[in-house]
Amino acid sequence: MGAVKRDAQTTWFNDNARRIGFADADEFALAFALKPYRLKQIYRAANKELLENVEAVTTLPKELRAELTERGLTFSSVEPIVVQRSHDEKTTKGLFRLRDGNEVEAVLMEHKGDRTTVCISSQAGCAFACAFCSTGQAGFTRNLEATEIFDQARFFARDLATRGKKITNIVFMGMGEPFHNYDAVMSAVALLNDAHGFGLGHRHITISTVGLVDRIDQFALEGLQVNLAISLHAPNDEVRNTFMPVTRRYNTEQLLAACERYVATTRRKVFFEYVMLAGVNDTGECAHQLAELMRGKLYHVNLIPYNATPDGPFAGTADDAIWQFAAILDAAGVPTTVRHNMGRDIAAACGQLRADTQPKAHAATK
Numbered sequence: 001m002g003a004v005k006r007d008a009q010t011t012w013f014n015d016n017a018r019r020i021g022f023a024d025a026d027e028f029a030l031a032f033a034l035k036p037y038r039l040k041q042i043y044r045a046a047n048k049e050l051l052e053n054v055e056a057v058t059t060l061p062k063e064l065r066a067e068l069t070e071r072g073l074t075f076s077s078v079e080p081i082v083v084q085r086s087h088d089e090k091t092t093k094g095l096f097r098l099r100d101g102n103e104v105e106a107v108l109m110e111h112k113g114d115r116t117t118v119c120i121s122s123q124a125g126c127a128f129a130c131a132f133c134s135t136g137q138a139g140f141t142r143n144l145e146a147t148e149i150f151d152q153a154r155f156f157a158r159d160l161a162t163r164g165k166k167i168t169n170i171v172f173m174g175m176g177e178p179f180h181n182y183d184a185v186m187s188a189v190a191l192l193n194d195a196h197g198f199g200l201g202h203r204h205i206t207i208s209t210v211g212l213v214d215r216i217d218q219f220a221l222e223g224l225q226v227n228l229a230i231s232l233h234a235p236n237d238e239v240r241n242t243f244m245p246v247t248r249r250y251n252t253e254q255l256l257a258a259c260e261r262y263v264a265t266t267r268r269k270v271f272f273e274y275v276m277l278a279g280v281n282d283t284g285e286c287a288h289q290l291a292e293l294m295r296g297k298l299y300h301v302n303l304i305p306y307n308a309t310p311d312g313p314f315a316g317t318a319d320d321a322i323w324q325f326a327a328i329l330d331a332a333g334v335p336t337t338v339r340h341n342m343g344r345d346i347a348a349a350c351g352q353l354r355a356d357t358q359p360k361a362h363a364a365t366k
């Protein structure tokens, strides 16, 4: 266990080589007699210059471009099927098809100024079945490869470039549990961060987890400046158990102990997410208990207004009650913010990603 060195370029070529029928990057390079500098050119064109495809890489000989295209080398492993923009045009949701036909969603949020956040998926579906989350209710299909995760960001980076903008932040808060697909997620982080490629600083990346204790410990040892967010949602097992089955594997005490170890090892702040469910976890008692757990630590609480999901049995806490809850945390000196929800009109807000758009609808909106 511990820090693993991940080479972004090798990861990218490995994933793409496998996609077009080679065992790995080396076999791929051999087949086309590609020298290292050629590999660098291709990698840079795809991930730094964000070119559309290999045909657009004019620094490569024409025959080589044709050969690579013929063989099926593309610059994206995910194909956008439906792209929807919210009424206020600040939120864009992409539904992507993977090569095997599975689908995932990712969301771009354009904030005031030039700040942008892209929320990406790490798995098709999710195995953790949180009762308030649409993805969780639909079950688990498969892990994404590092490149499939990265290419969601690549898509929105290209979209933003047409408006003269860039991605400034990436959050692993889309479909799936990032720490349940740990290695691919760490490789995707390396791809996002690579100075020879995409070049997004670690501090601009946030990984959100349902609370897998062993992975939190492993992540602490990576030595990355990547932010960690924990989906806590309740201050005790009794409440957490009722809607987060993962609590039976790692209880609240074990989870918070792992967070303390993480802070001790990394000296980095932990962000706690807390979705406000009326009559479930939003009582004054919960607020006081949460305040006790958070008080005096390098912790930050983010209260999330509940977003309706198709068969969710929950109702969201009213806004004024959310602010009352926040006031109790505030009084205890706990840094607290209330998340501003974006994209509800296109089911792009937290917990609403499901990728269940019908094939007919795809054809209609294309």
Ligand code: SAH
Pocket (backbone or CB within 6 Å): 132, 133, 134, 172, 173, 174, 175, 176, 177, 178, 208, 209, 210, 211, 229, 230, 231, 273, 274, 275, 304, 305, 306, 307, 308, 309, 350, 351, 352
């Ligand atoms: N599996 C990871 C990342 C995906 S969820 C995790 O559990 O953290 C990203 C965030 O959205 C989590 O905090 C999650 O609890 C929250 N969320 C899920 N469903 C929601 C809903 N219906 N309304 C508001 N937030 C929700």
